[in-house]
Amino acid sequence: SSQVDPSIPDTLIGDxxxxxxxxxxxxxxxxxxxQQGNVNIEVYNKEQLDGKITVGFKVSDTGIGIDKEKLTEVFERFNQGEDSITRNYGGTGLGLSIVKNLILLQHGNIEVSSEQGKGTTFNFYIPYGISAEQIQNVPALDVNHFKDKNNMPWRVLVVDDNAINQSLMKHLLLQWNVDFDIVANGLEAVNRLREHVYDLILMDIQMPQMDGYTATQQIREVLQLDTPIIAMTAHAMAGEREKCLSRGMNDYISKPIKEEELFKLISSFGLQEHPQQTVENVTVENSFKFIDLDYMRSISGGDVDFEKTVTQQFITNVPKHLQQLKTAYQNNDFATVNMRAHDFKTSIAMLGLLNILAEKLDSIELVSEQNKVTEQIIKDLEYVLMQAVAEAKIFLQQL
Incomplete structure (x- = not known):
């Protein structure tokens, strides 16, 4: 779980x-x-004065904890609570000594409290400047205002290997009367751009054969094209947009794609406003335990054919991809395990499963060795997904 203090300004100046x-x-x-329990992240306003703010971050868990005698040593290089912890769980990423150094470099500090068998809390703070330009609350954009009325001779190239996301993009772009093509990976995109001209590229990041970063580098350096590229990624972390921009992309949108956010991005690159046309929404009552139809309905606008298409793709692809993930895990093929976990974030978002499975998928996406914790997470994931597939079949029959 996570909590963010609403008094913290939206835009800060820092690293x-x-x-x-x-x-x-x-x-x-x-x-x-x-192994069991919970992890909580709290972001709080420690101090705010004269255009500056000290933001506090608290990461708490109910895990194995650290021996009190070891607490003074956890920030030393190459130190971990016990050798058995390294054997059972692996290393600790960057290492807590590097974490502390990164915080000190930003004029902050970190402390830790813990009790064996009950959990650990890391509490750190970093000072930031408050930007003079803050995000303004503006009225929601009525995307229906623009549907079927855009007469711009626009061509968009969609680069995404996920079938459900392809259907989503096709559904949205058709409503906006935009001409588009869809390819499944970066290599296909580069080859397509050698022969065709596009006004905008919507680029997924993680794809087989050639990822979005490599494709963008090819487009910029080899093809010498300055076509605007919007990155689409399930990584919604701070710094991700900056990383995309540094690789030659023009902007970034996080998955699951929201219609209004995507339209605002596309319109900033030239899609024009035209007179209003309304769309009548058709809804089906949501009485399911696992799947949540709100996101699909917000995207479909009552288009039953679209809902049928993405629901059938979910029913077909999820069991197949789940089996691929399980097989890869048994074969120690963690690159495939990580890739499948990442791809699931897009596949399950359409039927509203991301809220209950995001943490599990995040954990699987980072796994690099077999362990009992991950095995239980995969079992939990399988249970939820198969229940969701069963509910999706019922929903499909109702359409």
Missing amino acids: ATRLTQILVNLIGNAIKFT
């Missing part, structure tokens, strides 16, 4: 990449060392 490294390491350790 997002270092903060991401720190949080990924501390949260990753908390998950790794917590």
Whole structure:
């Protein structure tokens, strides 16, 4: 679980990449060392004065804990509570000594409290500047206002290997009257761009054969094209947008894709506003335990054919990809395990499963060796997914 103090300004001045490294390491350790219970992240306003704020971060878990005699040593290089912990759980990512150094470099500090068998809490703070330009609350954009009325001769290339996400993008772009093509990986995108001209590229990051970063590098350096590229990724962490921009992309949107956010991005690159046309929404009552239809309904706008398509893709692909993940885990093929876990985030979002499975998928996406904790997580994942598939079949019959 997580809590963020609403009094913290939306836009701060600081090092997002270092903060991401720190949080990924501390949260990753908390998950790794917590076989049962919970992990909680709290972001709080420690002090605010004259355009500056000290932001506090608290990462707590109910895991194995640390011996009190070892607490003074946890931030020393190459130190871990016990040798048996290294054998059972593996290392601790960057290492807590590097985490502390990253915090000290930003004029912050970190402390730890723990009790064996009950859990551990890392509490650190970093000072930031408050940007003069803050995110403004603006009225929600009515995307229906633009549907079927765009007459711009626009061509968009969608690069994504996930079938459900392909269906989503096809559904949205058709409504906006935009001409588009879809390819399944970066290599296909580069080859397509050698022969065709596009006004915009929507680029997934993790794909087989050639990922989004490599494809963007090819487009910029080999093809010498300045076509705007919007990255699409399930990594919604601080610093991800900056990483995408540094690799030559123009902007970034996190999955699951929200129609309004995507339209705002596309419109910033040239899609124009036109007179309003309304779309009548058709809904089906949601009475399921696992799947949640709210996101699908918000995207479909009552388009039953679209709902049938993505639901059938979910029913077909999820069991197959789950089996691939399990087989890869048994074969110690952790690259495939990590890739499948990442891809699931897009596949399950359409039927509203991300809220209950995101933490499990995050954990599997980082796994690098077999252990009992991961085996239980995979079993839990399988149970939820198969129950969701059963519910999806019922929903499909109702359409």
